Ligand SMILES: Nc1ncnc2c1ncn2[C@@H]1O[C@H](COP(=O)(O)OP(=O)(O)OP(=O)(O)O)[C@@H](O)[C@H]1O
């Protein structure tokens with residue numbers, strides 16, 4: 335193969351595979367090359383463009399506005415020019431173009447235009463700017479500094495009290511903290527309390543939910559941007575710099591993409607950050623508190639959390655138990671929220687009725703303390719000139735529960751040859767036993783009490799129905 339043919343095929347391979355649009359015209363501005371990338375960018379068919387002049391393809395251009403025509407005339411290159419236009423599908427496209435003249439014969443010049451698509455970067459940049467402005471103008475995160483302290487954490491369950499003591503001890507150090515707890519268990523409450531009890535209390539506390547932003551934006555928000563890191567980006571500090579000397583809460587860290595997790599790990603190990611596109615290492619002194627509402631080992635298994643990052647973050651490990659495992663705290667929390675909303679809503683509520691109290695103890699609170707607070711707030715909006723919160727003040731969900739705990743549901747069963755009375759009764763008995771065991775975490779004494787039968791009798795029935803602990 336001649337050297338020219340080799341060059342030709344190399345060139346063709348580059349033109350077809352390069353991540354940029356390429357449009358080449360001869361001295362008459364007629365297209366002699368138009369690659370697939372450019373065709374997708376501009377929404378034009380390669381066949382429609384080949385052999386046609388620039389003004390035939392883009393009739394809205396003039397000799398002055400077309401970079402290709404300008405270069406053909408001046409024979410001088412135009413580098414890195416920003417262009418914004420609507421393609422044939424009406425989508426706004428942002429590109430950076432370079433247009434370069436090349437010699438065809440001693441007197442004739444053609445032009446080569448290379449376009450880099452920066453539409454996505456532009457869109458991201460816009461979002462990033464809005465977010466950064468919001469952050470700078472409202473400054474809400476920083477205002478939370480004076481938010482929660484350990485005094486705000488209500489609970490008397492032994493396990494929960496241990497968690498509080500452990501968190502208090504954690505506030506005396508600067509090590510990273512990993513908090514795991516289901517939604518609404520108080521992770522943010524603990525994180526703020528740790529900050530406010532630490533010697534960083536007069537420095538910023540900034541919280542960032544990692545699930546709230548797409549990866550590229552989150553990276554810019556956390557580490558900051560430099561001018562030119564992508565088109566139009568300006569020098570802006572990220573949260574690491576803004577939280578300097580203070581605490582940065584990274585909520586739902588398991589929603590952060592793995593590449594960014596790797597970057598975060600590097601920052602934690604080295605103690606320096608680098609703004610996006612920046613060249614300087616900026617030392618950072620920020621205490622990190624990370625949270626998940628998913629069991630961390632599960633998150634690692636499903637590849638949502640890097641194991642190495644987890645172990646780096648998990649210097650101090652706090653697990654907040656779900657409300658259903660510390661039902662002892664429910665009356666106390668209910669009292670606390672009643673007091674809070676007596677003030678907020680100007681009511682004079684004294685207590686929950688017995689039925690409501692019982693149903694609260696039976697309910698398993700998937701939304702934990704937040705759900706309890708919301709349910710009480712909503713009921714207190716319904717009460718007028720009364721002092722006790724009764725079933726009628728609650729929404730359907732909790733009302734259903736109250737009714738279920740007071741009455742046996744209507745039975746709608748027809749007996750058949752196999753479905754004898756004995757079978758049906760046996761099944762009902764088995765279901766009620768399983769339910770009580772479930773609700774009392776398989777504590778036989780408690781379950782027997784609930785069912786109103788003796789412990790021994792329950793044990794006998796468990797054997798009879800072959801019920802096993804899940
Ligand atoms: N032990 C507690 N004492 C008093 N209030 C509590 C307690 N636990 C949680 N709360 C209240 O419940 C609400 C939810 O708490 P928080 O926002 O800290 O939960 P979270 O675990 O961060 O939830 P999520 O995973 O959904 O972000 C808050 O209003 C908080 O004040």
Ligand SMILES: [Mg+2]
Nearest residue numbers: 518521522585
């Ligand atoms: Mg939270």
